[in-house]
Structure formats: structure tokens, C-alpha cells
Amino acid sequence: MPHDIPRTQPLRSPLQRACRALCTSAALLAATTAVTAQDVKISDDIVRVGILTDLSGPFADITGPGSAAAIQMAIDDFGGQVLGKKIELLVADHQNKADVAANKAREWFDNGKVDAIMDVAVSAPALAVLEVAKQKQKVIIFNGPGTDRLTNDLCMPSTVHYVYDTYALANVTASAITQRGGKDWYFITADYAFGHSLQEQASAVVTAQGGRVLGAAKHPIAATDFASFLLSAQNSKAQVIGLANAGSDTVNTIKAAREFGLTQGKSKQTLAGLLMYINDIHAIGLRTAGGLMLTEAFYWDMNDATRAWSKRYFEKMKKMPNMSQAGAYSSTMHYLKAVQAAKTDDTATVMAQMKATPINDFFAKNGRIREDGRMVHDMYLFEVKQQAESKYPWDYYKLVATVPGDKAFLPLAQSKCPMVKK
Numbered sequence: 001m002p003h004d005i006p007r008t009q010p011l012r013s014p015l016q017r018a019c020r021a022l023c024t025s026a027a028l029l030a031a032t033t034a035v036t037a038q039d040v041k042i043s044d045d046i047v048r049v050g051i052l053t054d055l056s057g058p059f060a061d062i063t064g065p066g067s068a069a070a071i072q073m074a075i076d077d078f079g080g081q082v083l084g085k086k087i088e089l090l091v092a093d094h095q096n097k098a099d100v101a102a103n104k105a106r107e108w109f110d111n112g113k114v115d116a117i118m119d120v121a122v123s124a125p126a127l128a129v130l131e132v133a134k135q136k137q138k139v140i141i142f143n144g145p146g147t148d149r150l151t152n153d154l155c156m157p158s159t160v161h162y163v164y165d166t167y168a169l170a171n172v173t174a175s176a177i178t179q180r181g182g183k184d185w186y187f188i189t190a191d192y193a194f195g196h197s198l199q200e201q202a203s204a205v206v207t208a209q210g211g212r213v214l215g216a217a218k219h220p221i222a223a224t225d226f227a228s229f230l231l232s233a234q235n236s237k238a239q240v241i242g243l244a245n246a247g248s249d250t251v252n253t254i255k256a257a258r259e260f261g262l263t264q265g266k267s268k269q270t271l272a273g274l275l276m277y278i279n280d281i282h283a284i285g286l287r288t289a290g291g292l293m294l295t296e297a298f299y300w301d302m303n304d305a306t307r308a309w310s311k312r313y314f315e316k317m318k319k320m321p322n323m324s325q326a327g328a329y330s331s332t333m334h335y336l337k338a339v340q341a342a343k344t345d346d347t348a349t350v351m352a353q354m355k356a357t358p359i360n361d362f363f364a365k366n367g368r369i370r371e372d373g374r375m376v377h378d379m380y381l382f383e384v385k386q387q388a389e390s391k392y393p394w395d396y397y398k399l400v401a402t403v404p405g406d407k408a409f410l411p412l413a414q415s416k417c418p419m420v421k422k
Contacts, residue, residue: 041344053121055093058248063121063144074332101125109136123147123194143327151373155417159373163327170201172295178209186238187216190245198244277322290386298323305362330363372417376405
């Protein structure tokens with residue numbers, strides 16, 4: 001007679017065994033969920049992002065409400081939450097004043113519990129907010145300002161300069177025009193950090209290409225009369241007048257130049273818009289802007305992907321987006337994806353994830369964030385169409401050249417960023 005096999009558990013019916021398996025699975029799921037919840041570390045259970053911009057001044061059309069709307073589109077497309085936590089957007093007008101921008105950023109970081117600032121329009125306020133973000137060790141992304149100091153000598157671990165900078169603009173536009181015979185330059189420059197940086201960068205490109213800089217006239221922000229500046233440019237006899245300004249200042253300079261006859265007749269001078277947005281071309285009109293050469297990081301009518309997103313944006317804003325507004329959407333999505341992948345809004349962890357992840361969307365293909373914080377991507381040289389060439393609304397550009405990111409932006413070997421390993 002065979003020995004009985006000792007049992008520590010009584011025999012169960014098939015139903016009992018099924019229930020036991022089901023209960024075990026539920027327990028494992030609960031444990032896994034608990035671990036996952038513990039792994040997610042979102043401060044205050046809300047991911048707060050902000051934008052400090054010009055909502056009503058000379059740069060409101062090229063940044064302002066349009067950039068804020070693009071960021072909100074990204075949040076909505078992400079589902080309004082990340083890792084089960086609400087995403088909240090704060091918007092403030094810095095009035096183009098550095099002290100106002102810095103104070104608001106400090107208030108947001110200290111009291112508003114803002115995790116990241118997605119843009120600060122205009123270079124002077126951007127430089128001020130950069131210092132605050134450095135003190136508070138917070139993520140800050142720049143889509144609107146141009147000065148290359150943000151990722152050059154003033155770089156910091158949690159900065160991303162996403163769309164363009166003065167080096168790339170000057171490098172692409174000034175180089176192309178000088179190589180086409182525009183050797184003698186005169187600059188009309190906005191008298192603040194961005195304008196100074198753009199003039200300096202463009203001058204270096206012109207002289208390196210064998211050209212000459214004959215002089216410059218500096219004007220205040222939101223100038224109302226450009227007559228004296230244009231008269232100086234006309235008297236210089238320069239072949240090219242480089243416009244180292246932005247927004248309504250650029251628009252008004254170009255309109256005034258046409259009225260003064262600088263772009264017509266025997267002494268015709270070429271205008272080079274060193275920072276121009278599609279909004280500027282729309283405001284000026286093709287009759288005046290046709291033939292201008294300019295550099296952009298994005299154009300709404302480049303391909304199916306740019307058109308699809310831009311048409312959605314147009315439905316909200318009743319105008320096509322520019323490069324800074326498209327960049328605001330793209331950079332916000334990249335940030336939120338990094339938070340999701342890292343399972344935290346911790347600054348250092350999110351930044352490491354952002355730098356480790358390539359950017360492939362309608363804005364950039366194979367974009368990457370370098371160690372200095374510069375987001376490297378292709379830049380495009382465009383010529384503004386003549387009025388007869390435009391076939392439909394906002395059909396303004398024809399592509400002249402695509403410049404790879406490693407050729408457009410400052411090489412790391414030339415960077416003064418202390419984080420760059422030489």
C-alpha cells in the first residue's frame with residue numbers, strides 16, 4: 001500500500017482554485033500600482049509651466065498671445081495631465097522690462113510653485129530671468145529671445161535655447177548675402193542686448209567673407225521715427241543695410257526705407273532682415289517685402305506635417321504661426337514627454353531626459369539638445385516671394401537653402417560655456 005503524501009494545504013475545488021488565482025493577481029496588480037504611484041514624484045501634484053512674454057507691446061505679434069496659445073495647445077494635446085497629474089499654464093506680461101520679468105519669475109518659483117518657464121520673450125528680460133532660474137535651479141526654455149549668450153558664456157545646466165539665436169541668424173543670412181556680392185554693410189540696430197549681439201555676430205560674418213562694415217545707427221526699442229537712422233544709412237553708400245532689430249521696429253524700418261526711396265533708383269540699397277518673422281512679412285505686404293532674404297527655423301508651408309499643425313493653430317489664432325510659436329509647442333511637448341519618461345518633475349532628472357532624447361516632430365527632425373543647452377536643428381534661408389508669385393494667403397516664402405544645424409549654430413569648440421568639455 002503506497003504511503004500517503006503529506007499535505008500542508010487541503011484540496012480545493014476548481015472554483016476555489018480559480019478564485020485564489022484571481023485574488024493573487026489582484027494583489028499583485030495592487031502592489032504594482034502602489035509601487036508605480038510611489039515611483040512618480042511630482043511636486044505639489046501639479047506640473048506648472050509658465051510663459052513670460054510681451055502681451056501688448058512691439059513684440060506681442062511675434063510672441064505674446066500666440067506663443068501662449070501654442071503652449072496651451074501642447075498641454076491639451078498631451079491630455080491636460082502627465083503621470084495622472086494636472087498640467088497648469090501661467091501667463092504674464094513682462095512689459096519688456098528686465099526687472100518686471102525677474103520679479104515675476106521669482107514670485108512664480110517661490111510662491112507659485114512653477115516647475116518650468118517655457119519662454120521669455122525679448123533678450124533683456126530673458127537674461128534677467130535666466131539668473132533667477134539659475135538661483136532656483138529650475139528648467140527654463142527660450143523660444144523667443146535671440147542673444148546667443150543664453151547658451152554661451154551664461155549657460156547653465158537647466159537652460160534650453162530652442163528655436164534660433166543671433167549666431168545662426170547672422171551666420172546664415174549675412175553669409176549668403178555677402179557671398180552674393182553685398183560686401184559693404186551698414187547696420188540699423190535696436191539698442192538692447194539682442195540688437196547688439198546680432199550686429200556683432202553679423203559684422204564678424206561680413207568681415208570674414210571679405211566685406212566691410214561702414215557704420216551703425218542704434219535706435220531705442222519701439223522707436224516711432226526712423227528718419228535720422230535711415231538718412232545715416234543712405235549717406236553711408238553701403239550696398240546692404242542690415243536690420244538688427246525685431247518686431248514692429250523691423251516692420252517700421254522697412255516701411256520707412258521704402259518711403260525714403262532707399263530700395264529704389266540708381267542708389268538702390270539692399271535690406272537684410274537679420275531677424276524677421278512671417279508676421280512681419282504679413283504686416284509689410286509682399287509689394288514692399290518681396291525679394292528680402294531671411295533666415296527662419298520653421299515655415300508653416302514646408303510639408304504636410306507643418307501644414308497640418310499650422311492649420312490647427314490658424315483655427316485658434318486666425319493667423320499662421322511663426323518659428324517661435326511653433327517652437328513653443330514643440331519644446332513644451334518635449335518637456336512633458338521628459339517628465340513622463342522620468343516619472344518626476346525634478347529639474348536635473350528632467351533635463352537629463354530632455355538631452356538624451358532626440359526631437360522629431362513637425363518643427364525639427366533629428367534635433368538634439370547639446371551639453372550647452374543649444375537645441376541644434378536645421379535652419380532655412382528663404383527669399384520672400386514677389387506679389388505675383390504668391391498663390392494663396394500666407395504663401396510668402398521660397399526656400400533658397402537648408403543649412404544643417406551643425407553648420408548653422410556656433411560650434412561647441414568655439415563656445416565659452418563653462419559646461420562644455422574642451
